[in-house]
Amino acid sequence: xxxxxxxxxxxKLRSFFSSIFGMIAVFFIISSITVVWLNRxxxxxxxxxxxxxxxxxKANVQNLIADKLSDQLLSNSPISNVAQALLPSSDLTVxxxxxxxxxxxxxxIKTDVVGILNTQSFQSLWKNTxxxxxxQFIDQLNGKSNVLTLNLHPAxxxxxxxxxxxxxxxxxxxxxVGSTAGILNIKGNKVTKLRSYYKFFxxxxxxxxxxAVASLALSIWIAVNHRKVFDxxxxxxxxxxxxxxxxxxxxxxxxxxxxxxxxxxxxxxIFTTLTHNLLLSDVIVGxxxxxxxxxxxxxxxxxxxxxYDKQLQTTIDNA
Numbered sequence: 284x285x286x287x288x289x290x291x292x293x294x295k296l297r298s299f300f301s302s303i304f305g306m307i308a309v310f311f312i313i314s315s316i317t318v319v320w321l322n323r324x325x326x327x328x329x330x331x332x333x334x335x336x337x338x339x340x341k342a343n344v345q346n347l348i349a350d351k352l353s354d355q356l357l358s359n360s361p362i363s364n365v366a367q368a369l370l371p372s373s374d375l376t377v378x379x380x381x382x383x384x385x386x387x388x389x390x391x392i393k394t395d396v397v398g399i400l401n402t403q404s405f406q407s408l409w410k411n412t413x414x415x416x417x418x419q420f421i422d423q424l425n426g427k428s429n430v431l432t433l434n435l436h437p438a439x440x441x442x443x444x445x446x447x448x449x450x451x452x453x454x455x456x457x458x459x460v461g462s463t464a465g466i467l468n469i470k471g472n473k474v475t476k477l478r479s480y481y482k483f484f485x486x487x488x489x490x491x492x493x494x495a496v497a498s499l500a501l502s503i504w505i506a507v508n509h510r511k512v513f514d515x516x517x518x519x520x521x522x523x524x525x526x527x528x529x530x531x532x533x534x535x536x537x538x539x540x541x542x543x544x545x546x547x548x549x550x551x552x553i554f555t556t557l558t559h560n561l562l563l564s565d566v567i568v569g570x571x572x573x574x575x576x577x578x579x580x581x582x583x584x585x586x587x588x589x590x591y592d593k594q595l596q597t598t599i600d601n602a
Contacts, residue, residue, distance in 0.1 A: 294507050304502035305516050311495035312520045313527065316568055320561045322488040330560075331417050336410040338556055339400050347549025349396035352442075353389050356455065362388070369450065392451060399445040412438040424481045431474055435465040514579050517572045524569030531562040 323330045366384045369391050416434045423431045446455035506512035535555045538547045
């Protein structure tokens, strides 16, 4: 009896520590998906470019840029001059009110801006600018420079140049692009902090994955029923990963700005574009983990059925 009690106590102790390591494993498995995605997106040049580049080709983002840029153009130029340059004489004689003129002129400006954003030349410029800027920034982080620079100036200068060569030239000529427009400079102590965060993040990514694997292995090894714990941890992790994908999909169905649908749609598209790979990773990881559990269950069933059939055949042979 004492041996049975001691064995039961030993099993409870193993189950307790297995549960602790199991919770740690699930946490780090789910966290690793996001951490690895962030690492790839922020640090790997090709992944960063493939994530950022599609933004300017999305209709909702183009409309958002065109809306903001048209407002900026109209605020920098007298509406009467803009109207004379863009509207037919019939509209000028009928509409003298500034608000009416703005309502007539703004769609024309937006159409031209969207047209520029859709050109192959600008999209190539946007892609190349981001690729170069990101690579230079990462090189600076890996180096010993006292100043970190993210330079997106060529993209801003490019769109203004295109505007000046379009029918909006009279409006665009009032725009002055400074030499520092689109350039972010980080100096002083911020450089040291950012560089330390960057190195810590690189090490942390590997650590998250290793802790997840080690915790999972320990939880299964300590457990009384190894297979049961293995299936349970993978199932929980898979379900949580799929739940994470659902959470990431929710913003695409929300209105961030009910008073301005253009801004709301633009923000939603930016978010869904930037997090697309993370959502996809959650779905793939979640699906694979659940599939492994299903296969494990089927294998167990097949093993039991095979054992049962063997015993049945032995019984029949001995009868």
